[in-house]
Amino acid sequence: MSEARRCFCGGFARLKTSCTKDNPERRFWTCYRKKGCGYFDWFDPQMCARSKMIILGLLRIDKADDELKRSRRREKLLRFFIVIDVHIAILSANANQHKGLNGMKTGLELA
């Protein structure tokens, strides 16, 4: 699908995706090394203003959707801990009640 490119170093250039407001999700070629040779070339053609606006809008929706998912995960985790806390409280109350019954039995045994 994508053609292989070589940067000024002679290695295969990496295809990356821009996340700038001016070029949202537009792919470009760059050097394969971290501090590379400065090679740069666009892979995707330039977008019209309307396309940029639509993509930025979709990215905002996507971001809001991610935030909603994170929020739901947090809520689920919180509910889990509340349930665990209630179970611990019930078990603790039962254990105390059981101790009390044992104490009564001991008292009855004495009588």
Ligand SMILES: [Zn+2]
């Ligand atoms: Zn290079």
